[in-house]
Ligand SMILES: *[C@@H]1O[C@H](CO)[C@@H](O)[C@H](O)[C@H]1NC(C)=O
Ligand SMILES: *[C@@H]1O[C@H](CO)[C@@H](O)[C@H](O)[C@H]1NC(C)=O
């Protein structure tokens with residue numbers, strides 16, 4: 001019984017709560033930022049997990065802990081724990097980087113994984129042979145490189161017959177409409193998923209509440225008409 005009392009005491013402790021609106025949903029450009037994402041604001045204490053911290057740069061919501069802080073979040077699907085991001089480190093203007101790289105190396109951030117719902121854009125460069133590898137198209141870049149759309153993201157590992165004379169880089173893309181270029185497919189972004197720690201948020205929403213981090217920026221609380229609750233609305237205050 002005593003630990004339980006302590007937990008409630010910490011929820012209700014006056015003064016421990018920052019401005020209750022400080023961590024409310026925010027907008028950045030077209031994106032409405034809500035749990036589990038949160039917007040970093042100068043001079044404000046953190047509102048949640050560092051992995052989900054966003055900085056608003058003009059109208060771009062950028063994932064703070066991504067490679068060079070340059071992953072722009074375009075759309076979030078809280079229902080199935082996934083979101084679309086664009087990697088602004090990629091050559092989104094002309095498709096010709098100084099060097100190609102595997103995008104997955106830049107995401108080394110749990111709790112996110114690149115969804116297998118993406119397809120892969122395969123890029124070959126630094127080839128030691130002159131001819132265009134079969135099935136690939138030449139880019140218009142000064143440094144010779146070739147591209148083609150592959151299968152489900154991750155499937156290149158099972159592909160036989162990629163030219164060993166070239167260096168392979170893999171970029172997740174949501175797909176390329178017919179006749180579209182690989183550059184626009186990179187601009188459309190790719191799907192990432194996060195692992196859900198528990199089903200506590202759906203329960204809160206089902207009870208009419210909104211999911212929030214607890215006042216100290218960690219853990220969970222459910223924001224109800226009559227205040228914050230540990231799990232869901234309608235729980236009686238002890
Ligand atoms: C916001 O959405 C509109 C309409 O979908 C789009 O034209 C515009 O480019 C978007 N702005 C940003 C900053 O993403
Ligand atoms: C933020 O926006 C400015 C101006 O558009 C740009 O120069 C800067 O690189 C952006 N920062 C990031 C991290 O993308």
Ligand SMILES: *[C@@H]1O[C@H](CO)[C@@H](O)[C@H](O)[C@H]1NC(C)=O
Nearest residue numbers: 077080081082115117191193
């Ligand atoms: C989540 O739902 C959105 C919208 O229906 C969909 O586009 C996306 O592919 C889904 N994500 C996953 C991981 O299935």
Ligand SMILES: *[C@@H]1O[C@H](CO)[C@@H](O)[C@H](O)[C@H]1NC(C)=O
Nearest residue numbers: 096097098099141142143144
């Ligand atoms: C071509 O690649 C080299 C490194 O391999 C790089 O230094 C150079 O800037 C690249 N040239 C262009 C035009 O991107």
Ligand SMILES: *[C@@H]1O[C@H](CO)[C@@H](O)[C@H](O)[C@H]1NC(C)=O
Nearest residue numbers: 099125126127128165166167
């Ligand atoms: C490019 O290929 C040459 C040999 O063909 C190799 O020595 C060099 O390390 C490669 N460069 C990169 C960046 O992979």
Ligand SMILES: *[C@@H]1O[C@H](CO)[C@@H](O)[C@H](O)[C@H]1NC(C)=O
Nearest residue numbers: 136137147148149179180181
């Ligand atoms: C490659 O080039 C051919 C011929 O120009 C074109 O039909 C095809 O759509 C291109 N493939 C890709 C993936 O762009």
Ligand SMILES: *[C@@H]1O[C@H](CO)[C@@H](O)[C@H](O)[C@H]1NC(C)=O
Nearest residue numbers: 100101102157167168169170
């Ligand atoms: C990208 O990853 C593949 C394996 O998934 C590997 O064969 C390739 O060398 C990597 N390319 C670079 C540029 O790191």
